[in-house]
Amino acid sequence: MDMDSRKEKILEAVVLDYIQTAEPVGSRTISKKYDLGVSPATIRNEMADLEEMGLIEQPHTSAGRIPSDKGYRYYVDYLMQHDEVKSEARELIKESISKKTTQVEETVSNILNTLSQTSGYTSLMLLNEPATENKLKLLQLMPLETGRALMVIVTDDDKIENRFIQIPPQLGKEDLELVSQMLNMHLKGLSTDGWQQNILENIFSQLNRQKQVVDTALEMLGEILHKNDIAKEKIFYKGGLNMLTQPEFKDVNKVHNILMSLENKDTMNKILHENTVNEISVKIGTEHDIPDLKDCSIIVASYKNNGKEIGKVGLLGPKRMDYSNSMAVLDVLLKDLNGGEGRE
Numbered sequence: 001m002d003m004d005s006r007k008e009k010i011l012e013a014v015v016l017d018y019i020q021t022a023e024p025v026g027s028r029t030i031s032k033k034y035d036l037g038v039s040p041a042t043i044r045n046e047m048a049d050l051e052e053m054g055l056i057e058q059p060h061t062s063a064g065r066i067p068s069d070k071g072y073r074y075y076v077d078y079l080m081q082h083d084e085v086k087s088e089a090r091e092l093i094k095e096s097i098s099k100k101t102t103q104v105e106e107t108v109s110n111i112l113n114t115l116s117q118t119s120g121y122t123s124l125m126l127l128n129e130p131a132t133e134n135k136l137k138l139l140q141l142m143p144l145e146t147g148r149a150l151m152v153i154v155t156d157d158d159k160i161e162n163r164f165i166q167i168p169p170q171l172g173k174e175d176l177e178l179v180s181q182m183l184n185m186h187l188k189g190l191s192t193d194g195w196q197q198n199i200l201e202n203i204f205s206q207l208n209r210q211k212q213v214v215d216t217a218l219e220m221l222g223e224i225l226h227k228n229d230i231a232k233e234k235i236f237y238k239g240g241l242n243m244l245t246q247p248e249f250k251d252v253n254k255v256h257n258i259l260m261s262l263e264n265k266d267t268m269n270k271i272l273h274e275n276t277v278n279e280i281s282v283k284i285g286t287e288h289d290i291p292d293l294k295d296c297s298i299i300v301a302s303y304k305n306n307g308k309e310i311g312k313v314g315l316l317g318p319k320r321m322d323y324s325n326s327m328a329v330l331d332v333l334l335k336d337l338n339g340g341e342g343r344e
Contacts, residue, residue, distance in 0.1 A: 015075045022247040024064025069285035083324040089118040116239025121317035126272040129232040133191040141176035257292040
């Protein structure tokens, strides 16, 4: 059974009316509120076809129909009209980004509070903090038995690393002390990014006899300093209690499970990392494979700086969420975050 324009208009009417009222939609309601030019009987027959196609479904306690996950998906992909965000909301978003703060967390909190306020849903953000590499604080080489030495490295965050290294048997305590002295003199306070060629050449020129030890020490030191050279992710959310304002979340246990999911770092990571292909992702109901959020939809978008992704921002709401307005609000936010580029 194929979709035609009449079925699409009726499906759109069911979705829009249910988003607005949270009440199952009947053929008579559609006939009265939407100028489709057909009788309630015709609408009723078309709705039966839509139900057979799995796009709408009947709640147990009502004669009306509501969209299924498949119906919401069809609406988002093919029928949704893109809203214009009200000027007041635009100004609030712009102000939340431009507000001067000294802490990143405060800026994120301002943005997410505004996003929740302008959308009516729970706002989410994942922030990629720039990778930071450790710096050398102290290096010391100590002889053990012939041909072996212990290298102790202290990094700028006061972590201590110990490594055993092989050394030429002819080298003794004085050689190791000299290597330690020279490496501390030239490399203390530097990450590997600061190891300029002239610095390394200077070290090797003064330690020709100990070159093999210097090579080994530099290789191990570089590995240790690189260990923390990994971007860190921070996850934030605001507006969790907005769920309580939604009619479908009157069940306290259901809301509790949703809020617990928001507090679960693994779940939040899964939510915010799902849009790996597209710049913006809409996951409806069971599409996101998180059982406690099966009655929710999630919209997630990437935001960038100079073409490089620095985070993700999203909205979590009921499946009945206003997709058009939510995506428009996100787009306004992304344009401001991306310097006018919007989602790419």
